[in-house]
Amino acid sequence: MSSPKQPKRRQFFKIASAGTVATASGGLSMMLMPEAALAAEVLGAGALKTLTKMARDIFPHDRFEDTLYINAVSGYGEQAKADEKLKKLLLDGVAKLDAEANKKFKKPYAEVEKEADRVSILKGMDKAESEFFAKMRGDLVVSLYNQPAVWAKLGYEGPSADKGGYINRGFNDQTWMDRA
Amino acid sequence: MASKKFDLKDEVVVIIGSGAGGGTLGNELAQKGIDVVILEAGKRHEMNDFQNDEWPMFSQISWLDKRTTSGSWRVAKDFPGLPSWIVKAVGGSTVHWAGASLRFQEHEFKTETVYGTVAGANLLDWPITLKDLEPYYALAEDKMGTTGTNGIPRLPGNNNYKVLAAGAKKVGYKQFHTGNMSINSQPRDGRASCQQIGFCFQGCKSGAKWSTLYAEIPKGEKTGHLEVRPDAQALKIEHDSSGKVTGVLYGDSNGNRYLQKARVVCVAGNSIESPRLLLNSASTMFPNGLANSSGQVGRNYMRHMTASVYAIFENPVHMFRGTTMAGIVQDESRHDPSRGFVGGYEMETLSLGVPFMAAFLEPGGGRVAPGWGRDFASAMDAYDNMAGMWLVGEDMPQATNGVTLHKTEKDQFGLPVPNVNFSDHKNDVAMRNHGFKQAKALYESIGAKRVIFTPPYPSTHNLGTNRMSEKAKDGVVNKHGQTHDIKNLFVSDGSQFTTGAAENPTLTIVALAIRQAEYIANAMSRKEL
Numbered sequence: 082m083s084s085p086k087q088p089k090r091r092q093f094f095k096i097a098s099a100g101t102v103a104t105a106s107g108g109l110s111m112m113l114m115p116e117a118a119l120a121a122e123v124l125g126a127g128a129l130k131t132l133t134k135m136a137r138d139i140f141p142h143d144r145f146e147d148t149l150y151i152n153a154v155s156g157y158g159e160q161a162k163a164d165e166k167l168k169k170l171l172l173d174g175v176a177k178l179d180a181e182a183n184k185k186f187k188k189p190y191a192e193v194e195k196e197a198d199r200v201s202i203l204k205g206m207d208k209a210e211s212e213f214f215a216k217m218r219g220d221l222v223v224s225l226y227n228q229p230a231v232w233a234k235l236g237y238e239g240p241s242a243d244k245g246g247y248i249n250r251g252f253n254d255q256t257w258m259d260r261a
Numbered sequence: 262m263a264s265k266k267f268d269l270k271d272e273v274v275v276i277i278g279s280g281a282g283g284g285t286l287g288n289e290l291a292q293k294g295i296d297v298v299i300l301e302a303g304k305r306h307e308m309n310d311f312q313n314d315e316w317p318m319f320s321q322i323s324w325l326d327k328r329t330t331s332g333s334w335r336v337a338k339d340f341p342g343l344p345s346w347i348v349k350a351v352g353g354s355t356v357h358w359a360g361a362s363l364r365f366q367e368h369e370f371k372t373e374t375v376y377g378t379v380a381g382a383n384l385l386d387w388p389i390t391l392k393d394l395e396p397y398y399a400l401a402e403d404k405m406g407t408t409g410t411n412g413i414p415r416l417p418g419n420n421n422y423k424v425l426a427a428g429a430k431k432v433g434y435k436q437f438h439t440g441n442m443s444i445n446s447q448p449r450d451g452r453a454s455c456q457q458i459g460f461c462f463q464g465c466k467s468g469a470k471w472s473t474l475y476a477e478i479p480k481g482e483k484t485g486h487l488e489v490r491p492d493a494q495a496l497k498i499e500h501d502s503s504g505k506v507t508g509v510l511y512g513d514s515n516g517n518r519y520l521q522k523a524r525v526v527c528v529a530g531n532s533i534e535s536p537r538l539l540l541n542s543a544s545t546m547f548p549n550g551l552a553n554s555s556g557q558v559g560r561n562y563m564r565h566m567t568a569s570v571y572a573i574f575e576n577p578v579h580m581f582r583g584t585t586m587a588g589i590v591q592d593e594s595r596h597d598p599s600r601g602f603v604g605g606y607e608m609e610t611l612s613l614g615v616p617f618m619a620a621f622l623e624p625g626g627g628r629v630a631p632g633w634g635r636d637f638a639s640a641m642d643a644y645d646n647m648a649g650m651w652l653v654g655e656d657m658p659q660a661t662n663g664v665t666l667h668k669t670e671k672d673q674f675g676l677p678v679p680n681v682n683f684s685d686h687k688n689d690v691a692m693r694n695h696g697f698k699q700a701k702a703l704y705e706s707i708g709a710k711r712v713i714f715t716p717p718y719p720s721t722h723n724l725g726t727n728r729m730s731e732k733a734k735d736g737v738v739n740k741h742g743q744t745h746d747i748k749n750l751f752v753s754d755g756s757q758f759t760t761g762a763a764e765n766p767t768l769t770i771v772a773l774a775i776r777q778a779e780y781i782a783n784a785m786s787r788k789e790l
Contacts, residue, residue, distance in 0.1 A: 236645025246456030
């Protein structure tokens with residue numbers, strides 16, 4: 082909210098010719114998404130993979146498919162292309178995550194198997210008031226949860242005016258509270 | 262809409278701001294045949310421009326001009342550049358308000374007398390009583406079509422209300438219902454009835470909710486006596502050598518500046534911009550700002566004791582379906598110091614969509630009490646089984662809580678930005694903690710599995726920074742909102758509130774505007790203005 086920019090509405094599963102970038106991104110489903118392709122090009126496929134893993138660890142929803150998280154961080158591609166400072170913040174952050182993971186678990190961050198182990202690294206960053214962590218958490222609040230596909234998963238039905246509101250669509254359909 | 266256009270040289274009544282205060286005052290004066298120009302800083306977005314989508318509407322209508330914050334309030338840490346959540350558009354914050362329209366209680370007009378000395382609080386009795394305002398409350402309720410008044414049926418309760426009501430009943434509360442809402446429960450005044458769309462905060466797509474944008478301003482424009490000038494941000498109020506105000510300098514987004522001549526100036530820019538404008542209008546004659554001989558301009562800023570409580574149940578609620586503020590419990594709004602604080606608070610249902618819920622449930626961008634990890638995500642996962650309420654109560658006016666001009670930061674017009682300094686009074690903290698406890702008990706009485714306390718959002722109720730007082734030394738305006746120092750300068754928004762009361766402020770702002778219009782019209786006809 083402190084920088085209330087509306088992220089671009091994501092293009093879901095739009096098949097695009099990602100060309101060599103898709104090859105570089107190593108067979109992830111992100112090759113299907115043009116924004117992800119750009120992010121892989123600008124930040125590197127490895128960094129994008131790490132950011133995606135981090136996104137899931139920050140807001141872990143087991144019923145969300147990976148594309149929702151890829152989508153949430155892919156906006157950084159276009160931004161980082163025009164903003165060297167942001168690019169450095171993200172890449173340094175990823176490097177720091179990997180360094181910590183290598184030190185503690187002998188593997189890069191995205192390869193660490195246990196969520197609790199990865200989260201222990203994130204907690205350390207949060208506690209140290211890492212700018213990278215704060216940026217990721219603050220941006221994800223919007224970029225993850227502002228996706229209509231996420232709304233549907235969480236049972237939020239979104240816009241209703243074009244459907245005549247909820248007056249005939251269940252605004253008062255629950256009765257369990259009368260028996261509670 | 263071809264409304265009258267006035268010349269910059271026409272000496273009209275200039276109103277700054279088109280919200281609950283300014284928009285109402287403008288129409289009321291126009292109906293009496295008085296020529297009015299409303300200067301509105303924001304753009305004019307009509308009903309068709311509204312979207313049922315939280316972030317795009319936030320970007321479209323919110324007041325996002327640069328502001329700074331200080332003090333120990335949590336908003337300064339969570340949202341340091343966004344002390345308030347108000348609207349910059351024609352209609353002002355009546356575009357995004359929830360519609361709750363409650364009269365103040367009798368004792369809330371005389372808190373200094375009733376509450377006695379409260380250390381650190383700058384309490385003062387209003388120079389008017391409930392009895393003085395009652396006829397104007399009645400006019401306001403009729404104008405706004407407030408449910409539960411004038412024979413207008415209350416709205417049906419949605420699921421979020423049904424949860425609130427079931428819990429209220431279980432814990433023994435007596436005063437709960439779907440509220441006094443300025444949302445049509447049946448067609449009225451040329452506007453449709455509520456379709457339970459939700460998205461009340463994003464602009465009402467059916468027009469069922471009263472807003473000056475479509476319920477007052479077009480009526481005023483029809484008279485030929487009102488012009489609303491959007492993209493016109495007031496920068497400075499000018500005065501002559503006798504100390505009377507003579508016009509308003511304003512700027513548009515293309516960098517042009519204009520001076521609109523004025524016979525009377527009424528400031529209604531909400532409680533941050535209104536005092537800022539008076540302070541930015543300082544001159545050789547008024548070195549501390551206009552109407553500021555008392556030193557009270559910008560002081561005593563109030564924002565209501567607020568907090569939210571969300572509860573997760575085994576069963577679905579779908580709280581987003583239907584009106585955002587769908588019901589109220591009023592039992593705690595009384596003054597009862599045995600609870601450990603003076604004044605009272607209301608419990609009103611609230612719902613946020615997933616986008617805003619994610620941003621507000623545990624805000625802080627990772628710096629304060631960061632919401633993240635399984636704890637946060639599991640609450641979001643239960644979104645469809647969540648009910649919510651907002652706590653809103655009287656906060657204590659404090660001399661050092663207020664709006665000042667920033668020493669170095671400037672806005673797009675080169676003027677000092679406002680800094681909003683606020684710290685909770687210990688009475689505010691005690692009231693909030695009581696509210697949390699009561700809300701938790703209410704929800705748990707009907708089986709809540711998890712109850713989440715959410716800290717205050719950026720202020721939607723901004724009050725008190727040009728307060729009304731009997732004596733000129735205690736405040737900025739008299740009982741008609743006329744400044745003590747300059748007789749043709751008025752304040753017409755919530756900044757004139759002497760104290761904040763527990764109730765949502767809009768109805769009182771509208772009632773005061775109707776009353777002020779009558780006063781100004783009479784004074785003009787007597788050539789006193």
